[in-house]
Amino acid sequence: MAEDATTLLKTADGRPLKAALATAQARSRRRAFLLVLPLLAFVLLTFLIPIGYMLKRSFEHDGFSANAPALVQWFAENPGFDPANPPEAAFAALVQDLAKMQADKTTGMVGTRINYTVPGTISLFKSGARAAKDLAPPYKEALLAEDAKWGQPALWRGMYDASSTYTGDFYQVAVDRKLTDDGWARGGDKERIYVYLFVKTFLVSALITVICLLLAFPVSHLLATLPMAKSSLLMILVLLPFWTSLLVRTTAWIALLQEQGVVNNMLVALGLVSDGNRLSMMYNMTGTIVAMTHVLLPFMILPLYSVMRVIPPSYARAARSLGATSWTTFRRVYLPQTLPGIAAGSLLVFILAVGYYITPALVGGADGQLISNLVSFHMTKSNWSLAAALAALLLVAILVLYWVYDRLVGIDRLKFG
Amino acid sequence: MALPTYASPLERVWYYTYLTICVLVFLFLILPVLIVIPLSFNLEPYFSFTEKMLALDPDGYSLRWYDTLLTLGHPTADAPRDNAWWWSAWENATWVKAAKNSLWVGLWATVLATTLGTIAALGLSRPEMPYRRLIMAILISPMIVPIIIIAVGMSFFYAKACVAPDSAVGMITGTFLSTKGCLANSYLGVIVAHAVLGIPFVIITVTATLSGFDQSLIRAAHSLGANPRVTFFKVVAPLILPGVISGALFAFGTSFDEVVAVLFIAGPEQQTIPRQMFNGIREAISPAILAVATILVIFSVALLTVVELLRRRSDRLRGVTGR
């Protein structure tokens, strides 16, 4: 009915109103989009493309594939070879490549690439390359006589994997799998580190989120129920740390918590601990958790506060007047109304905690390191593809959380101060 | 929340426990920030209060760590303090150089983030904006994606984002970039990285201001004969200005505090205050770091005050009462 009415209506210049409206709307949509476009382009160039580039790096390494052409070709032609017993042709290609590596000075690059999946091979490639030009057929026997390690099935599997520039090897390593003579398998317990650190990072982040929630709840409640003038004043106590440099706050915690720091000195002066038994609260997990809780607490208080502020006190009063105890009132009436704030704050704190780097790096010591620190470790050690693979796994986890946050809370609800 | 008169004894106990907890949490929040201030005046090279300090003996306090900020890296540190000395400190002292770099990078990152962010926020706040949710999600993501991931990606890409220094484009842009014509190891690289990190804050504060914006004011201006330009500068701009400024301050604060991206993409010349602090904390933690920290705390108090005043002004202008 309404549909019919609009089709009949015409604008002053005789066009159907519906079409004119659609044109106008399209135009205003375009205008709105044009305003956003410069920023989108900027973010694309300086942020999204770099992250895409990182993802590409996590699958890419040409240290071997670019420097061992003969073997790459042989692998391409014989994908089903037996790594336990490669034929003479494979060894011939290998010797040819080794001689080329020696001439091109690329043994280091090749060795480093294979070393990522088969440790201890850098010197093998080095000595092999040095000897290559003097070797005579049959190459298999000659090379094995040079060093029996050339016959390892794991090495041949590693070279086969590395003969492709694009590989999932680094993701295998990133989930603690090792290349053995029989293919990829679960790594030994002493070498398992990445999955353990991922789990640890998530557990620590969850713990910090819970601590933040427990600390933030009463404070937000107080801020939300006090008269405006007083709560604004107290709010400064929350906002000042929020605005203070992260490095300043980390420094402050070092000053407070280290063995010769303010807190330990106070405890010793009060006689609570003896001088020889000062508490270790810094450069370990305790230090990381305390400092991170402090840094992230405002991110919990602010969303909780903004939700609590608008909860009408009359509901609680009504519950009490209907005979509910104060505990029941809290549990059944007040708490459910704060859930949006709890969800918003917890997710935000958790997301930020999972990716934390600076604080654990400075105060974490040995056991207070999180997954970000390991990414950084591999970056500085130039194992870029592994760093990128670990970062990519972390990114996936974060994006899932971000999506949940958007679903539950809505990103446009983010606010500061 | 005052205690009602009908409260039971148990509730009374609970109420005072609750207040105590709140006080403790506030102390937990604020004490670490404040503790660095007295410690920075320590005469001794320690991170703790000496007995003289606790006795409030003026002899236990000194300005020596503030002095270090001017003399570290200064070739003629011991010379008499004439004009030439001060000029040389301004030119050479490590911390002064770092401060100049931080302000410089922060300034341009803020200009970039605020300009692009405000224009985009104007578009995003229009009801007819297509794909609004997705675009918002992308623009806010620099705040959500862990900084280490961003830094790793940037360090890969910015090293490849180069122009040949002798090409036509290189002639114009070369001075913004590193000697090799790349974004990595250049001021421009750090500036754009910091701008991206500041953008979510600008978007959030400006769209928040715009969400309370009464669209009928625009129609009113149009009906009174104002063209879109006049409408923007005379009606919209003054109303959203407080939001823009606080967004800008957030962006500046982000840049001024950022260290991870700098560690990964900057060259030795782009030494900023946070980078200098990061290295200082990892190596010899001298109270000079605390002196810097104290200056930064005062700086953040100033920033906070400005943001708070702006927020109130904005609320008043938009006719919002209370918070």
Add this chain to the structure above:
Amino acid sequence: MKKILILSTALTGLASAAHADLTVMSWGGAYGEAQTEAFVKPFMATTGIKTIMVDSDNPATPVKAMVESGNVTVDVANIEYADAIRLCDEGVLEPIDIATLPAGADGTPAADDFLPGAVTECAVSTDIWSNVFAYDTTKFAEGPTKVADFFDLEKFPGKRGLKKGAKAVLELALMGDGVPASEVYAVLSTPEGVDRAFAKLDTIKKDVVWWEAGSQAPQLLADGEVAMTTAYNGRIFAAAMNEGKPFQIVWDGQIYENEMFVVPKGAPNKEDAMKFIAFSTSTEGLRASAQQISYGPARKSSMATEIIFKDGKTVMAPHLPTAPENMTNALETSSEFWVDHDAELNERFQAWLSQ
């Protein structure tokens, strides 16, 4: 448009003012200061080439990253011996021709004047330094004297400072477990040997404070955060001499090696970099360095006459790693071993740390 102009001129002014002619990367702290005094300042005065010194925990890592990403900002870097060999093999470093290095002050050609192994294909030794452990003499009535004492928490209670990394730490653990210096690398080459080293470290793990930058070690000792710590011997010497700290070095079980100057491939100022290295590793250059900090020069001619510390009275010889009385149980780092096992053992070390 006007804005863009202002922006570009402003940026131009800033960027061009900041470029140095030569950038040298070293290890910071007392060592960096010594090299600034001994190498950088005289070099600037002699040649007029504006040289800046930048610090790193271990310059080998940024150098490799820079070359691989194609963004080299450093002209000369000071790196460990094994790293110099490894990076040279990987094609990350410029070759250095020994013939371009100046002859000794007594006229001996450089090739004969340098100690054996002190000049390699891509690197020239700046000094011989050592990983030692040190303690605060005020903390113990009778201090530790043997490497085993470092692991003896009962006799010498208190925290231990250790470098966060596999290299020199695993060797120390084995020597602390009674392996003689001459057999350390043979043992460490076996999986059982590696397990044995980690097992020894397990005995003190909960009492270890890990340090990364060389200057942290003396700082930990000075702050009382640890009772004893491993350190680069020159850092302890500097803290004792320059700041009067009551620190004592235990030379038993020291692990020494050459420290090398290298030029990263693609260094922006390669020629000046070579000039800098020739200047610094001359007889006088190495001598000047040894007058600043207790690392031994690798040229015979530099030791022709007695080296006196910059205070004008301390004789350096007994403080150097190469002094005969310090060499009774000393281990020279095996570059072959670390070239091969660096990545693997450091990964294992990380895994062990986080457990």
